Structure formats: structure tokens, C-alpha cells
Amino acid sequence: MGQLSNRNIAILSESGFEEVELTSPLKRLQEEGATVHIISSKAGTIKAWDHDHWSIDIDVDKIITEVSAEDYHGLLIPGGVINPDQLRVNDEAIALIRAFFEAGKPVGAICHGPQPLINADMVKGRKMTSVKNISQDLINAGADWVDEEVVVDQGLVTSRTPKDLPAFNDKLVEEFSEGIHDGQHA
DSSP states (O other), X not given: OOTTTTOEEEEEOOTXXXXXXXXXXXXXXXXXXXXXXXXXXXXXXXXXXXXXXXXXXXXXXXXXXXXXXXXXXXXXXXXXXXXXXXXXXXXXXXXXXXXXXXXXXXXXXXXXXXXXXXXXXXXXXXXXXXXXGGHHHHHHTTOEEOOOSEEEETTEEEEOSGGGHHHHHHHHHHHHHHOOOTTOOO
């Protein structure tokens, strides 16, 4: 039994996620015993991006309109350029993200993954990191952006790039196992 054997975790993604930014945390969360669902706007599969080309398909377990934050103990948003850009303009995705914050549940986002958090109005006053390309966007939205491997701010876990995945995955497990964070807020 792993640290997350009694935890349900949602991974919110569209096609165009960076392959390793979904598959690496997914594997680690499952190794720790979590039940993990891939949540997307459409049923079927979503397609990964691997550096500079399309790669594998991942099965979607549930569509956004079928779930709520109440169903899960934590939320993960993988990066890639395309995935976060689609999520940030999807009203149902933004509402789901907000609901996790409102419930005080841990949220993880890597690389470009924090972009939807800007649209959900969840970054102001938060210490965060991301891929450098969106650092100014986070700063403009009120985040305290730092260039660090992994940053945890009251249940919000952020990292920069795939090279940070070992540290990111460790912190996801830690935060998801801790559960509700009183300081996590909307």
C-alpha cells in the first residue's frame, strides 16, 4: 500500500499535453496507490506531444461535465503549449479548477500548466514557478514567480520543465497525501 492508496486524483488535460508531464506523474501516483482519472472535455482519447511531434494517445476516463472537485482529493494539470491554452478558455475546466481551490484541495501544475490558473484567477499572491515562457504572464496576474525546481505554496505545487519531474512528483505525492490545506484558497 502506498501513501496515496485511499486517494482519487484527477488529471485535467486536452490533446497537446507534453507526454512526459502527464505520464511521469501518472505512473508515480499509481505506484503510490492512487486511483487516477484522466479528465478532458471530450470522451475517447487525447493525444500527447513529445518535444516536436505528436505521440501516444491516452484514454479519457471522464469528461469535465461528469465530475466535480468533490470526487477527487487532488488535481494535476500537465503542461505542453497546446493543452493549457485550450483549458484556459474552457469555462467548465476553469470552474473545475476553481472548485479544487475553493475546497482547499492540492493542485499541481508543471511547465505551461499554470496558464489556466491565471484564467481561474488563482495565482494572485501565490509563490509559483513555471516554464520561463509564461513567467511574465504569472507575474502580471499577481504571482510571486521564482525560478526554482519545485515550489509549494499551501497545497499548490508548481515546477518548470520535464527535468524537474522527480522533485515535482515527490511533492505531488506529499501534498496529495496531506489532503486539505487550510491555506489553499480561491
